[in-house]
Amino acid sequence: MNEKLTHFDAGGQAWMVDVGGKDETARRAVAAGAIRMKPETLAIVRAGTARKGDVLGIARIAAIQAAKRTWELIPLCHPIALTALEVHFEVDEAGSKVECRAVAECRGRTGVEMEALTAVSAGLLTIYDMCKAVDRGMTMGDIRLLEKEGGKSGRFVAP
Secondary structure: OOOOOOOOOOOOOOOOOOOOOOOOOEEEEEOOOOEOOOHHHHHHHOOOOOOOOOOOHHHHHHHHHHHOOOHHOOOOOOOOOOOEEEEEEEEOOOOOOOEEEEEEEEEEEEOOHHHEEEEEHHHHHHHHHHHHOOOOEEEEEEEEEEEEEEOOOEEEEEE
């Protein structure tokens, strides 16, 4: 594993990594996270009866939109032409939570981990925004990279 932080030059100044010399390869990243809420709030989300509309449908659009704009949100990210982005939500009644999973893909010189993570984060934040009128105590967490493929560092699968 590379122990060097790549977003700093030899003098310790932040910089955007030069990816110009890298080969274009197929890249894929999978990220996940969850938002916990009261069972009553989860029932509203599941039924699609929130006052603001279809919570999960709108959260999916927000996640996709955020992934496409990751480079504008995270200062040192490169603009990436995503070739595919899937966002899935799963309602977990027993855990009183909604789990989000995003799969980002591109063919490029740098990975799509940040796009997948940004999609999950924005999707969960959108659920919070749409449901906060009935449950301000919701908590988001467990946002993490599950796996990534492509590039010279190869495949990563979270333990």
